[in-house]
Amino acid sequence: MESIINHILRAAKSRGFTQKVLAQKAGISQEAISRMKRQGNPTLDVVRRLADAAGVHILVSTDGKTHHARGDLPEQPQGFKRKHKLVWSNSKAGDEIHLRAALLKPRFDILLDAAVEFGIDRLETEWALVRGEGSDAALKAEPIVVRTLRNIRNGYQQAQT
Numbered sequence: 001m002e003s004i005i006n007h008i009l010r011a012a013k014s015r016g017f018t019q020k021v022l023a024q025k026a027g028i029s030q031e032a033i034s035r036m037k038r039q040g041n042p043t044l045d046v047v048r049r050l051a052d053a054a055g056v057h058i059l060v061s062t063d064g065k066t067h068h069a070r071g072d073l074p075e076q077p078q079g080f081k082r083k084h085k086l087v088w089s090n091s092k093a094g095d096e097i098h099l100r101a102a103l104l105k106p107r108f109d110i111l112l113d114a115a116v117e118f119g120i121d122r123l124e125t126e127w128a129l130v131r132g133e134g135s136d137a138a139l140k141a142e143p144i145v146v147r148t149l150r151n152i153r154n155g156y157q158q159a160q161t
Contacts, residue, residue, distance in 0.1 A: 100130050
């Protein structure tokens with residue numbers, strides 16, 4: 001079973017945060033994170049601080065009831081799909097279909113939501129595949145998508161500093 005620290009680190013990475021940036025945002029040393037990855041056993045306070053810095057919601061249950069350690073409940077997985085309903089004809093369509101639909105009819109808010117849920121790297125990978133197909137829709141969307149993905153990537157980089 002994967003440790004909670006590794007889950008948080010993976011979520012932070014998908015949001016564009018390096019381990020160093022996450023440590024800075026959480027107010028702990030990068031060495032402490034490395035030690036927790038190797039040895040485990042972080043305190044709940046450290047887990048909460050890392051989760052807050054990574055934008056992750058942690059739920060803790062000690063008495064059979066759920067207690068929220070941070071904010072509101074996050075959207076369930078596939079929140080992007082439910083929120084934007086980009087593929088109305090196939091409710092079981094995979095993530096790539098929804099991402100491609102968002103890329104071919106680009107709007108900043110939708111692409112930003114996609115980057116938050118799936119990661120900017122995944123979104124850029126899907127765009128490379130769509131663009132490589134050379135469809136008329138991809139050619140039409142290209143200037144907007146390229147500019148929007150660049151702005152989202154720049155925003156992530158600025159947030160890291």
